[in-house]
Amino acid sequence: MQCPRCGHENASSSDYCEQCGTPQNVTEGTPVQVEYQLEYRVPPPPPLNGHKALPLQLPPPPTLEYDQLTPPLSSYSQSIARLRVGIFSGVLYFVGTIIAIFGLLGALTTLGSGTVIGLTGLLFALVVLILSIVFFVRLRRRAPTLRWWQRIVWVIGATLIASLALILEAIVSPHGPLTQYFTAFVLLLYGLGVAAIAIW
Secondary structure (H helix, E strand, O other), X not given: OEOOOOOOEOOOOOOEOOOOOOEXXXXXXXXXXXXXXXXXXXXXXXXXXXXXXXXXXXXXXXXXXXXXXOOOHHHHHHHHHOOOOOHHHHHHHHHHHHHHHHHHXXXXXXXXXXXXXXXXXXXXXXXXHHHHHHHHHHHOOOOOOOOHHHHHHHHHHHHHHHHHHHHHHHHHOXXXXXXXXXXXXXXXXXXXXXXXXXXX
16 A cells, blocks of 8 residues: 555555554545645643633732922022022132131231331231132032021121120220230130131
8 A cells, every 4th residue: 555645555454654653444525635634733832820820910019108209399499599609608618718707807806017027917918818719619509407597696696705705805805915816816716716606
């Protein structure tokens, strides 16, 4: 018997082709039917749970409030407003620096008068002014701690303390070089205090 698939000549008693293993007792039909009958199809696998396929369910994404994503506008504007030293603080800083320079010059004049003392005082004044400018430029982007009204309160308090010290010194020792030296020292400390309050 001739195999309908590979054409191999098999014995009439064999049920399968000796060459390709095709069954030999198949009734002859059209080539399409024979090819269809010889095709092997793998059955689909059963579902994993034994009954039916489970639908794929993903957990819903967490819901975030709008306030958690974006900060409040008021706090953002306040942080931007307090990010650097303002104009008021800058003016107050340089006013305190100038007062401290006058106090330093006054302290030098108590040592005597002359060209050497004058040049030394001018040199000290320039050095203090340059250092104060460099210090201010380095700290102007620093977030200040005090608010404007707190600075005013601190400056008023420093002014009252300096005035009280000058009044007490005038009462205790109304004349002499000690008064001039003490006044210059008070002005120097007052100017440094105002400058520190300005950038605090």
